[in-house]
Amino acid sequence: MTTRGSGSPNDMVVRTASIAAEVAALNAAEVDAKSRFPQETFAALKADRLLSTAVPTAYGGDGAGMLDLGMQCAKLAQGCGASGMVLAMHHIQVACIARHAADSAYFQRYMRENLVQRQELVASITSENGTFGDTRSSVCAVVVDGDEMSLEKDATTVSYGAHADAQLVTCRRVADAAASDQVMVLFEKDQYTLAQTGTWDTLGMCGTCSPGAKFSGRGAAAQILPGAYADSSAQTMVPYSHILWSALWSGIASDAIARAATFVRAEARRKPGTVPANATRLARAHVDLQTMRNNWESCAREFDDLTSADDANAREELGTMGWALKMNQLKMASSEMGPRLCHEALQIIGIMGYKNDSKFSVGRHYRDLLSASLMVSNERIAAKSASMLLVFKDE
Ligand SMILES: Cc1cc2nc3c(=O)[nH]c(=O)nc-3n(C[C@H](O)[C@H](O)[C@H](O)COP(=O)(O)OP(=O)(O)OC[C@H]3O[C@@H](n4cnc5c(N)ncnc54)[C@H](O)[C@@H]3O)c2cc1C
DSSP states (O other): OOOOOSOOHHHHHHHHHHHIIIIIHHHHHHHHHHTOOOHHHHHHHHHTTOSOTTSOGGGTSOOOOHHHHHHHHHHHHHHOHHHHHHHHHHHHHHHHHHHHSTTOHHHHHIIIIIIIISOOOEEEEOOOTTSTTOTTOOSOBOEEETTEEEEEEEESOOTTGGGOSEEEEEEESSTTSOTTOEEEEEEEGGGEEEEEOSOOOOSSOGGGOOOOEEEEEEEEGGGBOSSOHHHHIIIIIHHHHHHHHHHHHHHHHHHHHHHHHHHHHHHHHHSTTOOOTHHHHHHHHHHHHHHHHHHHHHHHHHHHHHHHHOHHHHHHHHTSHHHHHHHHHHHHHHHHHHHHHHHHHHHHHTHHHHOTTSTTOOHHHHHHHTTTTTTTTHHHHHHHHHHHHTTOOOO
16 A cells, blocks of 8 residues: 655645744743753644655655755744754655665565654664764674674764654674774664663753663664665765755754844834844845855755756765765855854844843754754864865866
8 A cells, every 4th residue: 555645845845834833933942941852843743744755755755855855844943943953863864764775675664654654753873982973983783693683882862762763773784894884774663772871951952852872772684774884874864964954954043033033123113214223234144044045955956956867876976075075065054154143143133132031032043053063073074075175176
């Protein structure tokens, strides 16, 4: 049986925008203050079948491309930044499965039944004690025994681990493999334990609920994604992460600037016939906001054009230095522009933006966006770009 998708890409963005305004935004302050998972928002997305938008239509999903997924994450982040981040992380994991495991009978069934019919939520464990922030190396290794496998991982940060229905985990391919010889393994809810090892008492992105955890899982060998993580990282994990993160960060910045615009308009109404002094600063902030949006949207369009034309050719292009640099540049630009825009919104609004209990408050937006440059450290990314630029000529 084929399960129907949730509608046209445009329709799914509109429906997500309603949930952002009517559910996510109303709970965002409490989610932030209590560092709790935005369960109402994810219950609403699940009820409206909006968690399977990244699943290909062949398995009952919407088959949404990068641009539409980015729009969906940005809209949700306008209501609640942490919710936008959770949705983006879920889509990134789904895309890895859809683009690298679609030939596997196990993963075909998983997409149809778990992701589409049951609207399950997938979390990711790439971080690990001992590898620092380098996602392209692992200490732990999957142990395969006949048709079965098992894995233990000491993770530093696992977002919504306790609220997810599955974990997609990176590890070394075998016990004697090099640190960078990695694979991804999917574990379903009843196949693992996650023992929390730390707290998640952070400046921002509180609702992602991302403490450290010791993971221990056991399942079928068929749950190891076919192929090397080196390929799924370059061709899918990195582009989906950097584009969808940039999209949701632009959504958070949009909401901060929208609050500044509402504030400036209210000032203008108080003194009819005059343009408030801070309106010029607002005009300048809009220039940066447009740049931020255009940057992720053009990368998303390019990704969609590449992958819809000829996927084999696209996979080759996505593995090039030129594409890797483009993704690094997008991530660095968006993660640095986001907090700057919140800072601008704060200067425009003044004390009413600084107060946490004001309708013009931009504190949560600012704190959420401070995570952007750390979430895969910009210094680490810049160092990688620097090495590539020693040999790559941008002609
Ligand atoms: C909101 C949020 C959610 C997250 N969710 C998850 C999740 O669900 N699953 C998961 O696995 N992980 C998750 N992470 C972890 C994330 O993916 C990174 O692993 C983590 O943020 C990096 O940690 P780090 O700063 O210790 O790493 P590092 O990259 O080791 O950086 C530490 C310090 O070293 C510096 N540094 C590093 N490399 C260089 C270099 N080459 N040159 C100069 N300086 C350098 C950096 O500037 C930084 O100050 C999340 C992180 C955040 C913020």
